[in-house]
Amino acid sequence: MGIDWPRGIAVLVLTGVATAIFLREMARIYRFLRLGQGSLRVDRVGKRLLDLIVYVLGHVKVLAWTYSGVLHLFIFWGFLVLLTTILQQYGEAFVPGWSLPWIGNSPVLAGLQDLFILLVLVGVGMALYLRAVVRPPRFRSSNPLDAYLILGLITGIMVGLAGSRATAIALSKEAPPGWLAGAFLSRALAVWFKGFSPSMLHLVHELFWWLHLLIILFFLTWIPEGKHLHLITIFPNIFLRKLTPRGALRPLDLEKAESLGVGKVEQFHWKDLLDTFACMECGRCTAVCPANATGKELDPRRLHTAIRHHLVEVGERVIAARESGQAIDRPSLIGDVFSEDFLWQCVTCAACIQECPAFNEHIDKIVDMRRYLVMEESRAPDTILEALRSLEARGHPFKGALASRTDWAKGMGIKEVARDGPAEWLFWVGCAAAFDERAQKVAQAMARILQIAGVDFAILGGEERCTGDPARRMGHEYLFQMLAQENIATLERYGITRILTICPHCYNTLKNEYPQFGGNFQVVHHSQFLAALLREGRLQLRQPLNLSLTFHDPCYLGRHNGEYEAPRQVLRALGGNRVVEMERCRERAFCCGAGGGLFWAEERVGKRINHERAEHALETGAEVVGTACPYCLVMFEDAVKAKEAPFRPRDIAELLADAL
Amino acid sequence: MEIVVCLKQIVDPEIPASEFRLDPVTKRQIRGSHALVISTYDENALEVALQLKEKQGGKVTAVTIGEEQATEALRKALAMGADSAVLISDPPLLEADDLGKARVLARAIRKLTTPDLILCGCESADWVSRIVGPFLAEELGLPCVTFGTRIEPRDGKIVVRRIVEDGYHLVEAALPAVVTIASDETNTPRLPKVRDIMAAVKKPITLLRMADLGIEPGSLKEMEGRIVLQDVAIPVREARCEFIEGDTPEEQAERLVLRLKELKVI
Numbered sequence: 001m002g003i004d005w006p007r008g009i010a011v012l013v014l015t016g017v018a019t020a021i022f023l024r025e026m027a028r029i030y031r032f033l034r035l036g037q038g039s040l041r042v043d044r045v046g047k048r049l050l051d052l053i054v055y056v057l058g059h060v061k062v063l064a065w066t067y068s069g070v071l072h073l074f075i076f077w078g079f080l081v082l083l084t085t086i087l088q089q090y091g092e093a094f095v096p097g098w099s100l101p102w103i104g105n106s107p108v109l110a111g112l113q114d115l116f117i118l119l120v121l122v123g124v125g126m127a128l129y130l131r132a133v134v135r136p137p138r139f140r141s142s143n144p145l146d147a148y149l150i151l152g153l154i155t156g157i158m159v160g161l162a163g164s165r166a167t168a169i170a171l172s173k174e175a176p177p178g179w180l181a182g183a184f185l186s187r188a189l190a191v192w193f194k195g196f197s198p199s200m201l202h203l204v205h206e207l208f209w210w211l212h213l214l215i216i217l218f219f220l221t222w223i224p225e226g227k228h229l230h231l232i233t234i235f236p237n238i239f240l241r242k243l244t245p246r247g248a249l250r251p252l253d254l255e256k257a258e259s260l261g262v263g264k265v266e267q268f269h270w271k272d273l274l275d276t277f278a279c280m281e282c283g284r285c286t287a288v289c290p291a292n293a294t295g296k297e298l299d300p301r302r303l304h305t306a307i308r309h310h311l312v313e314v315g316e317r318v319i320a321a322r323e324s325g326q327a328i329d330r331p332s333l334i335g336d337v338f339s340e341d342f343l344w345q346c347v348t349c350a351a352c353i354q355e356c357p358a359f360n361e362h363i364d365k366i367v368d369m370r371r372y373l374v375m376e377e378s379r380a381p382d383t384i385l386e387a388l389r390s391l392e393a394r395g396h397p398f399k400g401a402l403a404s405r406t407d408w409a410k411g412m413g414i415k416e417v418a419r420d421g422p423a424e425w426l427f428w429v430g431c432a433a434a435f436d437e438r439a440q441k442v443a444q445a446m447a448r449i450l451q452i453a454g455v456d457f458a459i460l461g462g463e464e465r466c467t468g469d470p471a472r473r474m475g476h477e478y479l480f481q482m483l484a485q486e487n488i489a490t491l492e493r494y495g496i497t498r499i500l501t502i503c504p505h506c507y508n509t510l511k512n513e514y515p516q517f518g519g520n521f522q523v524v525h526h527s528q529f530l531a532a533l534l535r536e537g538r539l540q541l542r543q544p545l546n547l548s549l550t551f552h553d554p555c556y557l558g559r560h561n562g563e564y565e566a567p568r569q570v571l572r573a574l575g576g577n578r579v580v581e582m583e584r585c586r587e588r589a590f591c592c593g594a595g596g597g598l599f600w601a602e603e604r605v606g607k608r609i610n611h612e613r614a615e616h617a618l619e620t621g622a623e624v625v626g627t628a629c630p631y632c633l634v635m636f637e638d639a640v641k642a643k644e645a646p647f648r649p650r651d652i653a654e655l656l657a658d659a660l
Numbered sequence: 661m662e663i664v665v666c667l668k669q670i671v672d673p674e675i676p677a678s679e680f681r682l683d684p685v686t687k688r689q690i691r692g693s694h695a696l697v698i699s700t701y702d703e704n705a706l707e708v709a710l711q712l713k714e715k716q717g718g719k720v721t722a723v724t725i726g727e728e729q730a731t732e733a734l735r736k737a738l739a740m741g742a743d744s745a746v747l748i749s750d751p752p753l754l755e756a757d758d759l760g761k762a763r764v765l766a767r768a769i770r771k772l773t774t775p776d777l778i779l780c781g782c783e784s785a786d787w788v789s790r791i792v793g794p795f796l797a798e799e800l801g802l803p804c805v806t807f808g809t810r811i812e813p814r815d816g817k818i819v820v821r822r823i824v825e826d827g828y829h830l831v832e833a834a835l836p837a838v839v840t841i842a843s844d845e846t847n848t849p850r851l852p853k854v855r856d857i858m859a860a861v862k863k864p865i866t867l868l869r870m871a872d873l874g875i876e877p878g879s880l881k882e883m884e885g886r887i888v889l890q891d892v893a894i895p896v897r898e899a900r901c902e903f904i905e906g907d908t909p910e911e912q913a914e915r916l917v918l919r920l921k922e923l924k925v926i
Binding site for chain 1: 849857858
């Protein structure tokens with residue numbers, strides 16, 4: 001067997017050119033990423049490697065959307081299996097008739113290769129059908145030409161590969177290759193070339209062979225240009241993903257930070273910039289976004305694509321300016337790239353994060369830009385500013401509240417830590433249940449249950465401050481840290497270790513965010529506490545509630561903290577209840593509209609999120625909507641009033657108290 | 661433009677009515693553990709001053725009479741953008757009446773600077789006497805405009821938009837002048853920037869005692885007015901419910917009218 005030097009060298013030169021173009025673009029992107037803030041620290045390597053297996057090879061998140069998941073699985077695994085054919089091709093370039101050592105002649109491998117050629121084509125067909133015929137709205141802001149180009153290139157690669165394999169079989173009539181038995185597809189296709197003259201067949205084989213190679217090389221140069229960069233960036237993006245609790249926002253060192261929040265693209269954390277290059281524009285985030293679904297400007301996919309496009313547009317100039325120290329004229333990140341409305345429409349419900357197959361973090365980016373607006377520019381919608389001022393002056397966001405922090409508890413004989421000393425459990429009431437007339441009933445119901453079950457508990461009363469959740473999500477990290485430090489000092493002064501709360505926002509902040517400031521407590525949400533009391537038989541139900549029920553998952557209990565079961569256990573234990581699920585429940589639950597500090601915002605654009613959610617509840621025909629969050633409760637009450645809906649929102653503690 | 665803003669630290673006026681307590685001896689509100697804030701309209705006055713400074717350049721000085729805790733209010737004013745702050749503090753001052761306070765403020769202002777403009781809130785959110793500003797103008801011999809919301813500098817004078825019952829007046833005043841400020845949508849107090857909050861901690865606050873202003877301990881009484889506060893009380897609000905009986909709606913209506921007449925409602 002002689003060596004085909006001219007062909008081998010031609011292939012090497014072409015590969016070298018394509019690789020050079022590819023690397024030049026990748027180096028450019030790498031320099032852009034280096035503009036970002038923060039350093040690279042990798043912990044828990046084992047867990048991270050496992051993630052790569054589960055989420056890249058296993059496609060676990062991609063498959064959460066069945067149709068697009070399956071088609072992507074076909075193409076992705078096709079790509080892996082068919083890498084062997086690319087190696088094969090490089091061997092053939094130098095040595096005609098060469099095959100991979102050990103496995104090259106295996107009919108099993110050949111069968112797999114043929115199977116995946118077929119599956120990739122099926123996948124491409126499904127993708128085309130989805131894009132061209134079904135046209136789901138989630139693709140609206142994605143560049144269709146990029147998608148069609150890629151689907152065309154993949155089809156070209158498959159046609160080239162299948163064609164070259166089929167013609168190779170047709171050419172080797174006398175001495176069929178060892179793998180022939182397995183190559184069911186290529187063998188079948190070879191029949192088409194039966195009538196070709198040997199020279200013609202040879203020419204056609206060469207054409208397919210080069211078609212395959214050239215498209216692959218072109219593909220290589222095209223990868224850095226569009227959303228297909230994800231096939232490289234997905235690996236570092238998943239490996240380096242946030243492993244801290246989802247509900248914990250990134251802390252900001254207020255003393256050291258050059259900019260409080262992000263007003264320019266290079267002020268983002270570098271991983272946030274990497275996120276934007278890992279976005280494959282599938283639009284799942286946008287499809288589940290409650291703000292987007294109710295006609296608002298916020299589009300979590302555009303959050304990523306717009307940062308990426310902006311970075312690519314200004315990146316070189318920013319690098320040059322950094323060296324020369326000169327200011328540059330460029331579109332403003334907040335204002336030109338994103339409107340302030342866009343940033344203030346996010347309820348931080350994490351529906352987008354839940355769905356993102358690339359593990360992108362949408363909330364951190366939005367809150368970073370809010371931080372800039374609020375802390376550097378003192379700009380926010382009026383009602384948000386009002387809530388922030390109230391938090392600053394009186395430690396709660398309810399300006400004009402008619403109650404004091406302990407009015408709800410009057411006459412109930414509840415211990416206060418300052419007066420009666422700490423108890424086994426601290427009952428953290430939260431501002432909503434202390435100051436909102438409707439939500440006060442939840443605090444009362446919970447206290448009554450605890451008294452009936454004989455739980456030793458006390459409240460902080462006037463010494464309780466807002467945990468800072470709304471301040472932090474509104475972008476006022478300074479105010480949040482003040483409140484957090486004050487609360488941690490109070491809790492530590494009384495030696496409190498165990499906290500029980502009826503508010504998922506307090507729960508999340510106490511549990512996941514206070515450890516950032518040295519506050520480590522055992523924190524339990526009342527749904528978990530009530531489920532445990534029922535399990536241990538510490539509550540005797542007097543009468544079953546004969547009601548049809550549905551349950552609304554609070555975002556900060558469910559998606560942010562993974563607790564879906566405990567509230568349902570409570571509802572099921574109430575006996576005689578028929579719990580009907582809404583179509584969007586658990587991981588896919590639709591926010592009530594109050595998260596991210598938007599309880600205090602005016603919702604002026606589009607349909608109200610709580611009205612939309614009330615309609616979801618209405619579809620179940622349930623008489624009662626159970627919730628486990630005072631904010632969800634109040635949002636539902638408002639929607640029920642506005643829409644005259646025939647159901648009543650109740651907290652699980654209220655329902656349970658009724659049954660005792 | 662050199663601007664002085666007089667402001668007062670008070671108990672958060674947003675506390676629920678049920679939390680409001682009076683001390684029967686001093687006839688003052690008991691502060692308790694309630695939040696302390698800058699009186700509402702004083703914050704509007706500060707905002708107007710800061711906007712003028714942004715437009716015209718100059719310096720804003722915040723002045724208050726109060727206890728040590730009042731430094732918190734001054735820190736807030738510094739964080740919002742005031743350039744310097746002055747605390748006038750001495751135990752007898754806390755008992756002074758409006759005229760006494762205005763005279764103390766006037767002495768302090770004369771001692772500190774020669775301002776072009778002095779701004780006060782149109783009323784404090786606790787006592788609502790609305791008189792310290794005008795007294796201060798009287799004491800300094802300056803023109804006074806009350807209930808201004810916006811101030812336009814014009815040819816070395818100012819034009820003040822002054823709210824009245826069914827609209828507004830535009831009033832021209834020569835400088836220096838005293839203007840008391842009411843709120844409107846243009847003077848909502850700003851949220852301080854975080855960097856300014858952190859920087860405010862390092863800005864000095866001048867402390868003045870009565871002696872610094874040449875006031876003898878006994879002479880404060882002479883500076884005060886002749887009004888004596890007799891008593892203060894929290895109004896008692898009572899609600900009663902009464903059912904009007906009657907067999908027919910007509911009969912019920914008739915009895916309702918009679919009852920309302922009896923109560924002198926109609």
